[in-house]
Amino acid sequence: MGPGPALGVAAGGPAPGARGGADPPRGGARKFLVLGGLFDKDGSRMPARIAIALLSASAVVTGLVAYLPPLWQDAAAAEAKAANPRPAAPREVREPDAAAAGAGAQRAAPSRAREGAPPTATVPGEAPSAATADGLNTAPSAPEPPIRAAAAPRDRDEAPVLAATQVAERAPGSSSKLHFVGAKIRGSLYATLARRLPRSVADPLTAVVGRVLVWWVLPHRDLRRGDEIAVLYELPDGEEPRVHAVVFHSTLRGRTFRAYRFQPAGAPFARLYDAGGREIERRLTDTPIRDYEQITSLLYDGRGHQGVDFKAPIGTPVYAPFDGRIARVDWRTRRNGRCLHLHGNTFDALFLHLSRMAPGIRPGRRVKKGDLIAYSGNTGHSTAPHLHYQLMKGRQVVDPFTVQATYRAALEGEALEAFEVERRRLDAELRAEAEALEVPLSMPLAP
Ligand SMILES: [Zn+2]
Numbered sequence: 001m002g003p004g005p006a007l008g009v010a011a012g013g014p015a016p017g018a019r020g021g022a023d024p025p026r027g028g029a030r031k032f033l034v035l036g037g038l039f040d041k042d043g044s045r046m047p048a049r050i051a052i053a054l055l056s057a058s059a060v061v062t063g064l065v066a067y068l069p070p071l072w073q074d075a076a077a078a079e080a081k082a083a084n085p086r087p088a089a090p091r092e093v094r095e096p097d098a099a100a101a102g103a104g105a106q107r108a109a110p111s112r113a114r115e116g117a118p119p120t121a122t123v124p125g126e127a128p129s130a131a132t133a134d135g136l137n138t139a140p141s142a143p144e145p146p147i148r149a150a151a152a153p154r155d156r157d158e159a160p161v162l163a164a165t166q167v168a169e170r171a172p173g174s175s176s177k178l179h180f181v182g183a184k185i186r187g188s189l190y191a192t193l194a195r196r197l198p199r200s201v202a203d204p205l206t207a208v209v210g211r212v213l214v215w216w217v218l219p220h221r222d223l224r225r226g227d228e229i230a231v232l233y234e235l236p237d238g239e240e241p242r243v244h245a246v247v248f249h250s251t252l253r254g255r256t257f258r259a260y261r262f263q264p265a266g267a268p269f270a271r272l273y274d275a276g277g278r279e280i281e282r283r284l285t286d287t288p289i290r291d292y293e294q295i296t297s298l299l300y301d302g303r304g305h306q307g308v309d310f311k312a313p314i315g316t317p318v319y320a321p322f323d324g325r326i327a328r329v330d331w332r333t334r335r336n337g338r339c340l341h342l343h344g345n346t347f348d349a350l351f352l353h354l355s356r357m358a359p360g361i362r363p364g365r366r367v368k369k370g371d372l373i374a375y376s377g378n379t380g381h382s383t384a385p386h387l388h389y390q391l392m393k394g395r396q397v398v399d400p401f402t403v404q405a406t407y408r409a410a411l412e413g414e415a416l417e418a419f420e421v422e423r424r425r426l427d428a429e430l431r432a433e434a435e436a437l438e439v440p441l442s443m444p445l446a447p
Contacts, residue, residue: 177234177235178232178233178234178244178429179233179234180230180232180233180430180433180434180437181193181196181197181229181230181233182228182229182230182433182434182437182439182441183195183196183228183229183439184227184228184440184441185223185224185225185226185228186225188219188223189206189209189213189219189223189229190202190206193206194206204240205231205233205243208233208240208241208243209229209231209243209246211295211296211301212243212248212259212272212280213246213248213257215280215281215282216248216250216253216255216257217250218300219301220301222250222252223250223252224250224251224252225251226249226251227249227250227251227252228247228248228249228442228443229246229247229248229249230245230246230247230248230430230434230439230443230445231243231245231246231247232244232245232246232429232430232433243259243261244260244261244426245258245259245260245261245426245427245429246258246272247430247443247445249442249443256443256444257274258274258275258447259273259274259280260272260274260275260422260423260426261273261426262411262418262419264411264415264418265414265415265418268291268293269291269293271293271294273411273419273423275423275447276410277410277412277416277419278408278409278410278411279408279410281294281295281408282401282406282407282408283406283408283409284321284401284404284406285405285407286322286369286404286405287319287321288310288319288321288349288387288389289310289316289317289376289387289389290317290319291312291317292310292311292316292387293311293312293313294310295309295310295311296310296311298399299399300399306390307350307352307388307389307390307397308388308390308391308399308400309389310376310386310387310389311385311386312376312386314375314376314377314378314385315355315375315376315377316376316387317358317372317374317375318354318373318374318376318387319369319370319371319372319373320342320367320368320369320370320371320373321342321347321349321369321389321391321400321404322342322344322345322346322349322369323344323345323366323367323368323369324342324343324344324349324367325342325343325365325366325367326341326342326343326361326363326365326367326373327341327342327363328340328341328363329341329357329361329362333379334380335380335381336352336379336380336381337352337353337354337377337378337381337382338353338355338356338357338374338377338379338380339351339352339353339380340354340357340373340374342367342373346393347392347393347398347403348391348392348393348394349389349390350389350390350392351373351374352380352382352387352390353376353377353379353380353382353386353387354374354376354377354387355375355376355377355378356374356375356377357374358372358373358374361373361374391403427445427447428446430445430446431445
């Protein structure tokens with residue numbers, strides 16, 4: 001289970017909102033004539049053939065304009081967002097917009113950068129191309145597109161309506177600062193949230209919630225009409241939204257998924273757990289990093305990003321995930337920052353944006369699985385502390401969560417009991433909010 005199966009499902013299915021060929025508009029001929037008249041300078045009617053040619057050309061241009069943005073959004077939407085814990089200003093980061101993109105949204109492969117795409121703002125993040133940086137990946141699609149913010153929500157987005165409330169306001173005595181949003185999925189995750197929330201919230205919340213959903217479905221591809229979502233979240237000052245509970249019903253999976261934020265006593269970070277106290281994220285058995293907060297980018301999350309990003313404080317130890325030899329260190333440092341290439345029998349691995357190497361780590365040095373090799377950082381083209389881990393088989397980037405052993409950690413004993421208390425509290429808030437707001441959800445909000 002885990003992320004793997006998500007890849008195989010619905011590969012051939014139509015994208016949400018995708019339609020078959022449109023019916024030819026009626027009265028088309030009349031429109032041609034009218035348009036022909038418009039183009040005519042001296043009042044006489046333009047020959048129909050010219051008019052048709054002009055109209056076709058404008059239709060093609062219109063079509064391109066309508067079609068292109070989703071493509072570059074696919075690519076641009078948010079590698080970066082990934083590891084960035086400080087979205088202080090509202091940013092234009094969007095989940096790839098599946099519904100709008102139609103067929104375009106199904107392109108899981110990395111898109112190429114489009115020079116013509118109109119950036120509205122740059123998004124802090126990582127090097128545009130970790131893949132090219134390594135010198136190993138020679139795949140033609142190697143250049144990872146520059147990180148760009150997506151354009152403003154397009155016309156189909158309705159005026160933002162604040163349907164979310166602050167739970168504390170309706171529950172006097174509660175110290176909760178949680179907000180609630182619940183909706184039936186229509187279009188993309190972003191479009192769904194943006195119908196309920198101001199963009200300044202919907203933007204970062206889409207990124208944060210997308211990082212949860214990605215362990216259940218591919219948010220850029222697998223959302224369907226009939227899906228439902230409910231989120232309890234917090235808006236800490238100067239940080240990205242913090243999700244406390246997510247309930248998501250997938251018609252594709254025929255299941256309702258739940259995630260609850262919880263920090264066991266003594267644990268360095270809060271994490272998300274399912275109703276049974278198991279972590280939502282999978283972990284790598286032979287992990288390059290142990291004390292990370294969250295995985296903020298996966299290979300198949302629709303961003304065309306070539307590695308797995310582990311959000312972790314600067315100076316977090318990085319370990320060799322397999323036996324091997326240090327092949328290179330610190331190449332293309334402007335982009336990669338301090339970086340390390342480990343060559344093994346089966347795999348090669350690249351570690352980017354490090355703060356420093358472990359003592360004695362230099363090219364030629366042999367290391368064993370589990371050896372300390374470096375410390376994570378925020379160097380090179382990276383604006384938030386994280387480890388970029390890129391696993392390669394020959395020249396091919398491979399997904400460590402597919403080709404290496406994984407597991408899901410679970411709470412036990414007192415930690416599990418404490419989690420149960422928190423889960424019931426969050427369930428109660430979810431239910432109370434959905435009822436108070438009369439959100440028409442048909443999925444059960446509590447297990
Ligand atoms: Zn990365």
